[in-house]
Each structure stands twice: as structure tokens, then as C-alpha cells.
Amino acid sequence: MKLNPWTLILGMAIVTYLPRMLPMLxxxxxxxxxxxxxxxxxxxxxxxxxxxxxxxxxxSGDLTLDPLTNFKLIPSLLTAGVAYYTxxxxxxxxxxxxxxxxxIYLN
Numbered sequence: 001m002k003l004n005p006w007t008l009i010l011g012m013a014i015v016t017y018l019p020r021m022l023p024m025l026x027x028x029x030x031x032x033x034x035x036x037x038x039x040x041x042x043x044x045x046x047x048x049x050x051x052x053x054x055x056x057x058x059x060s061g062d063l064t065l066d067p068l069t070n071f072k073l074i075p076s077l078l079t080a081g082v083a084y085y086t087x088x089x090x091x092x093x094x095x096x097x098x099x100x101x102x103x104i105y106l107n
Contacts, residue, residue, distance in 0.1 A: 056070075056073065057070070072100065075096060075100040075103050079095055079096035
């Protein structure tokens with residue numbers, strides 16, 4: 001069976017859009033309890049942390065804490081320090097990209 005590419009794109013758009021729209025429609029008229037709202041505020045941070053830490057500590061599929069073989073450890077610590085002191089997302093991203101690029105290029 002051969003699908004029209006536009007049908008496929010439209011189907012993917014609907015499948016992507018529905019899970020975002022339905023909770024807004026269902027919960028727009030309701031008041032969310034304060035405890036639930038506070039609990040839900042931690043979800044983006046925990047997902048972001050899981051993505052970042054798995055990318056930093058698992059080099060080539062193995063857990064690596066040695067900075068000589070895992071080239072992401074030192075640039076990530078440098079980036080975290082810059083982010084803490086400057087509170088600037090843009091500056092932190094620039095420092096992270098440049099430091100990781102230099103670290104991989106020099107090794």
C-alpha cells in the first residue's frame with residue numbers, strides 16, 4: 001500500500017497535535033489542586049536532568065567517569081559553573097559548545 005506523502009504528513013500532524021490539545025480542553029475549565037500543580041512543576045526539570053546526565057556520563061554506551069576518556073565531563077562542569085555564576089542561558093550554551101568542541105578537537 002502506497003500512501004500519499006501529504007496524507008502521511010497530515011496524519012502525523014494530527015497525532016502530534018491531539019495529545020497537546022486534549023489536556024488543555026479538558027482542564028481549561030477546572031482548577032488544579034495546588035499540590036498537583038507544584039508536583040507537575042518538577043516534571044520538566046526531572047526530564048531535562050535525565051536527558052543531560054545520561055548524555056554526559058554514558059560515553060560510547062558505557063558509564064565513564066574518567067575525564068581522560070569521557071570528553072563531556074570537564075566541559076559540562078565548566079558550563080554548569082558558568083551557568084551558576086552568570087545566570088545567562090545564552091552565555092552558558094556558548095561556553096558549553098565551544099568548550100566541548102575544543103576538548104574533542106584537542107584530544
